Amino acid sequence: MQHEQTMQLIELLKQTSEKFRLGKEAEASQMFRQCINILEQILKYHGNAHHISALLPMILEAQERHDWLGLADYLEYEIPSLLTIVK
Known part of the structure; x- marks a missing residue:
């Protein structure tokens, strides 16, 4: 379950990043809020929570x-790389 949730978050982070790059700030901002909500849940158990929290x-x-x-x-590269490294 945790791995699946993490992979879904990474995909959402990449989609959100793409929206920001395309200049679709309103849509991207809504997606970014979803990312933060999911990230809050993942950080409760993730080994890199401290490093990810430091980026926020x-x-x-x-x-x-x-x-x-x-x-x-940050959304496309930094956070996903920290999410995929398990400590």
């Missing part, structure tokens, strides 16, 4: 600055 302030800062490409990079 930077991710939210990118969102506040409307740095959609920076935010997309």
